[in-house]
Amino acid sequence: MSTSAQDTSFIAEALPAFISEANEQIEQLEQLLLQLEDAPGDRELLDALFRCAHTVKGSAGIFGLDRVVAFTHHVETLLDRLRDGALQLTPELSTLLLQSNDQIRALVAAAGGALDDTDEALRVREALVQRLQAASGAGPAGPDVAHAATAIAAPAAGDAGRRWHLSARFGADTFRNGMDPLAIVNYVRGLGSIPRIVCDASAVPPLDAIDPESCHLAFEFGLDTPATRDEIEAAFSFVRDDCALHLIAPGASARDFAALIDAMPDNPRLGDILVAVGAITRVQLNEALQRQAALSDAGAAAPLGEILQARSGVSPQVVDAALQKQKQKKQRDAGASAPGEDNRFIRVQADRLDAVINLLGELVIASAGASMLARQARQGSLIEANQQIGSLVEEIRNGTLQLRMVPIGETFSRFRRVVRDTAAELGKDVLLLVVGAETELDKSVVERIADPLMHLVRNGLDHGLETPAERVAAGKPAQGRLTLSACHESGSILIRIVDDGRGIDRDKVLARAWERGLVEPGTVPPDADILKLIFEPGFSTAEKVTNLSGRGVGMDVVRRNIEALRGSVTIASEAGQGSCIEIRLPLTLAIIDGFLIGVGASKFIFPLDAVVEVIENRPTATALDARGRSIVELRGQTLPVVSLRALYGLDGPEPERCSVVVIKSGAQRYGVRVDTLLGQHQTVIKPLGRMFRSLRGMSGSSILGNGEVALIFDANSLGELAAAAPRGAHQRVGETS
Amino acid sequence: MTAALELPPELTIYTVGELHAPWRAWLAALRESSTATADVHAAAVEELDAAGLQLLVALFNGAAQAQVALRLVDASRALLAGCEALGLTPLLGVARDTEGAAA
Numbered sequence: 001m002s003t004s005a006q007d008t009s010f011i012a013e014a015l016p017a018f019i020s021e022a023n024e025q026i027e028q029l030e031q032l033l034l035q036l037e038d039a040p041g042d043r044e045l046l047d048a049l050f051r052c053a054h055t056v057k058g059s060a061g062i063f064g065l066d067r068v069v070a071f072t073h074h075v076e077t078l079l080d081r082l083r084d085g086a087l088q089l090t091p092e093l094s095t096l097l098l099q100s101n102d103q104i105r106a107l108v109a110a111a112g113g114a115l116d117d118t119d120e121a122l123r124v125r126e127a128l129v130q131r132l133q134a135a136s137g138a139g140p141a142g143p144d145v146a147h148a149a150t151a152i153a154a155p156a157a158g159d160a161g162r163r164w165h166l167s168a169r170f171g172a173d174t175f176r177n178g179m180d181p182l183a184i185v186n187y188v189r190g191l192g193s194i195p196r197i198v199c200d201a202s203a204v205p206p207l208d209a210i211d212p213e214s215c216h217l218a219f220e221f222g223l224d225t226p227a228t229r230d231e232i233e234a235a236f237s238f239v240r241d242d243c244a245l246h247l248i249a250p251g252a253s254a255r256d257f258a259a260l261i262d263a264m265p266d267n268p269r270l271g272d273i274l275v276a277v278g279a280i281t282r283v284q285l286n287e288a289l290q291r292q293a294a295l296s297d298a299g300a301a302a303p304l305g306e307i308l309q310a311r312s313g314v315s316p317q318v319v320d321a322a323l324q325k326q327k328q329k330k331q332r333d334a335g336a337s338a339p340g341e342d343n344r345f346i347r348v349q350a351d352r353l354d355a356v357i358n359l360l361g362e363l364v365i366a367s368a369g370a371s372m373l374a375r376q377a378r379q380g381s382l383i384e385a386n387q388q389i390g391s392l393v394e395e396i397r398n399g400t401l402q403l404r405m406v407p408i409g410e411t412f413s414r415f416r417r418v419v420r421d422t423a424a425e426l427g428k429d430v431l432l433l434v435v436g437a438e439t440e441l442d443k444s445v446v447e448r449i450a451d452p453l454m455h456l457v458r459n460g461l462d463h464g465l466e467t468p469a470e471r472v473a474a475g476k477p478a479q480g481r482l483t484l485s486a487c488h489e490s491g492s493i494l495i496r497i498v499d500d501g502r503g504i505d506r507d508k509v510l511a512r513a514w515e516r517g518l519v520e521p522g523t524v525p526p527d528a529d530i531l532k533l534i535f536e537p538g539f540s541t542a543e544k545v546t547n548l549s550g551r552g553v554g555m556d557v558v559r560r561n562i563e564a565l566r567g568s569v570t571i572a573s574e575a576g577q578g579s580c581i582e583i584r585l586p587l588t589l590a591i592i593d594g595f596l597i598g599v600g601a602s603k604f605i606f607p608l609d610a611v612v613e614v615i616e617n618r619p620t621a622t623a624l625d626a627r628g629r630s631i632v633e634l635r636g637q638t639l640p641v642v643s644l645r646a647l648y649g650l651d652g653p654e655p656e657r658c659s660v661v662v663i664k665s666g667a668q669r670y671g672v673r674v675d676t677l678l679g680q681h682q683t684v685i686k687p688l689g690r691m692f693r694s695l696r697g698m699s700g701s702s703i704l705g706n707g708e709v710a711l712i713f714d715a716n717s718l719g720e721l722a723a724a725a726p727r728g729a730h731q732r733v734g735e736t737s
Numbered sequence: 738m739t740a741a742l743e744l745p746p747e748l749t750i751y752t753v754g755e756l757h758a759p760w761r762a763w764l765a766a767l768r769e770s771s772t773a774t775a776d777v778h779a780a781a782v783e784e785l786d787a788a789g790l791q792l793l794v795a796l797f798n799g800a801a802q803a804q805v806a807l808r809l810v811d812a813s814r815a816l817l818a819g820c821e822a823l824g825l826t827p828l829l830g831v832a833r834d835t836e837g838a839a840a
Contacts, residue, residue: 175750189822199825206795207796213750
């Protein structure tokens with residue numbers, strides 16, 4: 001059937017949504033498969049797996065993506081055998097399924113681009129299909145479905161050309177739900193062949209009485225197919241709620257049709273139709289009808305079905321069981337929502353959300369401006385009204401930014417597959433632990449951190465963790481451990497990749513640095529700096545350039561990508577014990593709570609999450625060293641303090657009394673001496689332009705209510721700057737080191 | 738004799754709503770004029786789905802009720818295929834003529 005222009009444009013519009021949802025199913029499939037490896041007999045996992053494959057196949061069918069449908073069908077068959085218990089999961093089978101899932105992923109992606117198969121791709125796919133079929137067929141032949149109802153005889157596996165009987169009465173809303181019985185029947189025909197099909201035309205009202213958009217179609221037909229009951233029923237899965245479907249397995253007798261007739265008492269012509277389609281003979285039907293007539297004459301009218309039953313001695317239990325099974329199946333299909341609980345979520349286009357957040361930023365600035373004017377006007381009621389607006393804006397801000405937050409666990413889950421495959425490839429036994437998967441961060445950050453994380457994980461697997469033999473020789477357990485953890489800390493998100501491998505060999509690193517001229521040969525920088533050398537471009541101590549890492553292009557790109565996100569990466573390591581890579585990222589890129597301070601004529605903002613406390617009104621008498629640093633005592637502990645005025649060379653006379661803002665950066669604290677404290681401020685972050693990229697200690701700028709620009713500090717880099725080695729008396733902060 | 742009913746190129750869920758009234762009018766005209774037989778020209782049908790076929794069945798049912806014999810003439814390939822697929826060939830009296838026979 002050709003598609004009309006309407007259909008084509010609908011498909012073009014809907015295809016991206018299909019691809020996105022299909023990809024979710026495919027991801028879910030992979031996660032479930034990996035879980036299944038640890039719990040091979042878990043019935044719920046197997047059911048969920050089957051449903052995922054089934055959903056992908058069904059949706060692909062709607063879009064006419066035949067290759068996806070055909071391939072996924074084989075995967076479905078194999079999954080079906082698994083969940084029936086006809087097959088056991090082995091590691092090879094698991095790998096086959098994972099690879100097949102990759103193939104499905106590739107096919108779905110190709111469907112979006114309508115690419116033609118390359119010969120190579122085709123060959124790969126066919127090889128997979130063969131393996132899938134071999135694996136499915138390898139299971140022991142047995143009864144198809146071992147459930148209570150056996151009124152319907154079970155077909156032996158592997159026989160071709162077994163004739164089923166199908167009775168399908170499509171519900172009134174079938175058309176309205178977007179389903180087309182013609183397409184469904186044609187699809188079923190594709191499972192084998194339909195020798196004869198009869199439509200119950202009497203069920204269709206005459207023209208004057210009919211509602212053309214309601215469906216009154218019912219069909220009885222035979223189906224010659226080697227497919228299983230589930231496969232046949234699967235063809236009707238999208239109309240299941242609406243369609244009365246009865247399947248009678250091959251080898252059934254007249255009694256089985258009795259059950260069918262009995263199940264549809266309000267269909268008087270059913271007997272005729274069954275004869276017409278060849279399910280029972282006219283003789284059998286007539287006998288049954290005569291019997292019924294005789295009974296009704298005697299005053300005891302019994303439904304046709306009962307009569308047929310009574311005469312041939314089929315126990316009512318069996319029929320009940322058949323009906324029960326039907327009901328259960330209906331309930332199961334109705335109750336089984338797609339794994340992932342799609343009904344709790346709304347799909348939103350990312351750029352629309354970004355547009356809202358942009359407007360929100362403008363709103364924050366505008367509201368700040370209004371508040372300031374209100375204060376200047378000194379009108380109490382106006383000030384109060386603006387305060388209320390301000391707090392509402394803050395709530396909306398928090399809520400909206402929340403919308404962009406996603407748990408990092410989704411990214412971490414993808415690594416399970418990588419770790420599994422990579423560890424296997426390298427012959428290492430690795431346990432991946434994930435901690436804090438529910439930690440949320442901004443979606444765009446998640447997307448951009450995935451690749452650097454992947455590289456670091458691969459690195460750890462490749463260089464950090466040893467083979468089981470090496471580990472045992474070193475007195476460690478044979479299984480290595482790789483831990484991915486995430487948590488919130490002082491306004492940032494902290495991601496750690498920890499392994500218990502061989503750690504970083506400092507001597508090797510130093511030797512390579514000398515070799516590459518990164519460090520003056522012969523000099524030995526402090527320990528922490530040696531480790532930082534790893535992030536220099538072109539650096540790699542790997543003697544062997546493996547597929548995964550060792551080309552030396554990795555770590556510096558990783559650091560650059562992280563720094564592009566206004567984040568930082570550090571590495572700590574103990575020889576023989578393992579390494580820990582810490583990545584720090586800002587929680588949001590857009591709007592934060594800030595603390596506004598003034599130095600001279602300039603204004604600056606500290607992220608409020610980094611501010612621990614404020615020491616007000618300290619006399620400025622404390623001596624500052626040449627770099628503007630001094631010490632302050634705070635509750636019995638010393639606190640290093642840096643003067644912003646000195647650090648940034650700001651002009652203007654110093655006031656008699658100043659304040660110290662205590663900032664925390666990681667585990668450390670330091671103080672910053674400022675002139676005035678201007679209080680909390682909702683800060684809309686505007687990125688610094690290219691010209692200012694070399695500005696150290698700053699992470700952005702913000703526009704205040706009165707139009708002034710305030711620069712935003714980054715607690716970590718400011719601390720580093722303050723602690724940095726002196727380069728000269730009048731070093732301007734704008735120069736790069 | 739009343740003019741034949743021309744089936745449109747598209748006989749699907751998208752068009753059955755609009756076709757219902759004109760078809761009813763045509764059937765009413767047949768009843769009025771006590772016609773015994775009438776033709777339905779089906780050469781133009783290109784797009785077909787179950788909803789369209791259902792309306793056709795309803796038409797034939799209604800005609801049968803009114804004791805009018807309808808004849809489907811020059812059935813297009815698409816219509817033939819659809820009727821065969823859903824087992825409607827006997828009802829609609831669709832025959833494979835030499836002209837327009839499906840391959």
